[in-house]
Amino acid sequence: MEVQLIESIQPIRYFTLAVCIYHLFDTGLFNVFVEDGPSSVHQLANRLALDEEKLQGFLKYLKNEHVLIEENDEFQLSPKGIELGDFRGWYIMMIGGYAETFLQIGSKLKENSGWATRDSMKVGVGSCGISHYDAIPLTQSLMSHIPGECNRLLDLGCGNGLYLVEFCKHYPDIQAWGVEPSEGGYAEAVKLVEAHGLQNRIQLTCSPAIEFFQSDFDYKPDFIVLGFVLHEILGQDGEEGVIRFLTQITDRFPDINIIVIEVDNQIDDLEIMNHGLAKSYYNPYYLLHYFTRQRLETEKYWDKLFASLNLTVQAKERVNHHVDSTDLTIGYLLQRGK
Numbered sequence: 585m586e587v588q589l590i591e592s593i594q595p596i597r598y599f600t601l602a603v604c605i606y607h608l609f610d611t612g613l614f615n616v617f618v619e620d621g622p623s624s625v626h627q628l629a630n631r632l633a634l635d636e637e638k639l640q641g642f643l644k645y646l647k648n649e650h651v652l653i654e655e656n657d658e659f660q661l662s663p664k665g666i667e668l669g670d671f672r673g674w675y676i677m678m679i680g681g682y683a684e685t686f687l688q689i690g691s692k693l694k695e696n697s698g699w700a701t702r703d704s705m706k707v708g709v710g711s712c713g714i715s716h717y718d719a720i721p722l723t724q725s726l727m728s729h730i731p732g733e734c735n736r737l738l739d740l741g742c743g744n745g746l747y748l749v750e751f752c753k754h755y756p757d758i759q760a761w762g763v764e765p766s767e768g769g770y771a772e773a774v775k776l777v778e779a780h781g782l783q784n785r786i787q788l789t790c791s792p793a794i795e796f797f798q799s800d801f802d803y804k805p806d807f808i809v810l811g812f813v814l815h816e817i818l819g820q821d822g823e824e825g826v827i828r829f830l831t832q833i834t835d836r837f838p839d840i841n842i843i844v845i846e847v848d849n850q851i852d853d854l855e856i857m858n859h860g861l862a863k864s865y866y867n868p869y870y871l872l873h874y875f876t877r878q879r880l881e882t883e884k885y886w887d888k889l890f891a892s893l894n895l896t897v898q899a900k901e902r903v904n905h906h907v908d909s910t911d912l913t914i915g916y917l918l919q920r921g922k
């Protein structure tokens with residue numbers, strides 16, 4: 585019995601661990617450990633205005649999971665804990681953004697039960713944190729295929745604006761405009777742009793992409809980025825909505841370069857779904873889309889849709905295999921055919 589019991593409830597262990605790692609980041613404790621090194625519970629509680637007794641339990645729990653080390657009444661990050669820092673974005677998006685969604689699955693499986701909620705701000709911030717490693721380098725690589733100068737970026741669904749900041753830092757001549765419908769995500773973008781002193785190069789608008797395009801904005805971009813946004817619009821406005829939206833873009837800017845990043849929906853491919861990253865990320869990622877008014881589609885679907893709109897694929901690339909060898913995240917560089 586006991587061996588089976590331990591095996592069968594491992595998911596409870598990992599559920600709790602994922603949530604606690606998220607809180608380690610979200611409370612600011614992780615950053616304090618990085619900045620201050622070993623600290624007593626009293627110091628940590630004082631610094632972050634936390635309840636000392638509860639914090640004691642939280643830190644001891646993480647010590648038992650080898651995320652923290654306790655020595656001489658002080659806690660610090662273990663080597664495994666330090667490593668987690670690179671993967672903060674995955675915790676912000678999947679736990680901060682979607683833990684509430686996963687808990688609603690039972691009630692939302694019922695007929696006519698509508699959509700589950702999510703924390704859109706955390707989704708945008710977490711997604712950009714992940715994109716730093718996959719979609720932002722992919723976007724940069726696609727940009728290198730654009731002939732001529734490419735200095736006016738429009739990022740639709742920009743989350744916390746990380747693409748805008750990273751591009752402005754990397755390319756000194758770039759001007760950028762970010763559009764984000766989530767008020768929380770937009771506020772985070774304003775903060776990030778100010779923190780980097782880039783207000784003179786980056787403009788921000790809080791709006792859904794379609795409404796923004798219907799407005800009378802005074803900006804002529806030479807490339808538009810849609811990072812994991814078309815499947816949001818597909819869920820919200822259907823295929824008709826996506827077609828209208830893409831047509832609106834190319835009618836207004838016939839020479840525009842459009843960079844689209846999407847995830848190929850391969851939930852039925854057992855071989856791909858057996859990949860380590862598919863098990864730890866893409867399987868839960870696919871799942872949440874069924875419950876949150878988003879429609880993930882296959883690569884074939886997007887190929888066909890773009891072709892039907894006379895959008896020529898100038899380049900199509902995958903994420904660097906050192907980061908993700910599933911080939912499930914795809915980047916397109918599109919331009920309207922002449």
Ligand SMILES: C[S@@+](CC[C@H](N)C(=O)[O-])C[C@H]1O[C@@H](n2cnc3c(N)ncnc32)[C@H](O)[C@@H]1O
Pocket residue numbers: 704707708709711712713715719740741742743744763764765766769791792793794810811812813816817820845
């Ligand atoms: C998965 S996140 C992607 C964030 C960022 N573009 C990236 O590549 O990491 C999807 C973003 O699209 C935004 N979004 C949702 N519906 C949208 C719409 N109709 N128009 C523009 N953005 C939208 C969300 O608020 C969220 O910030």
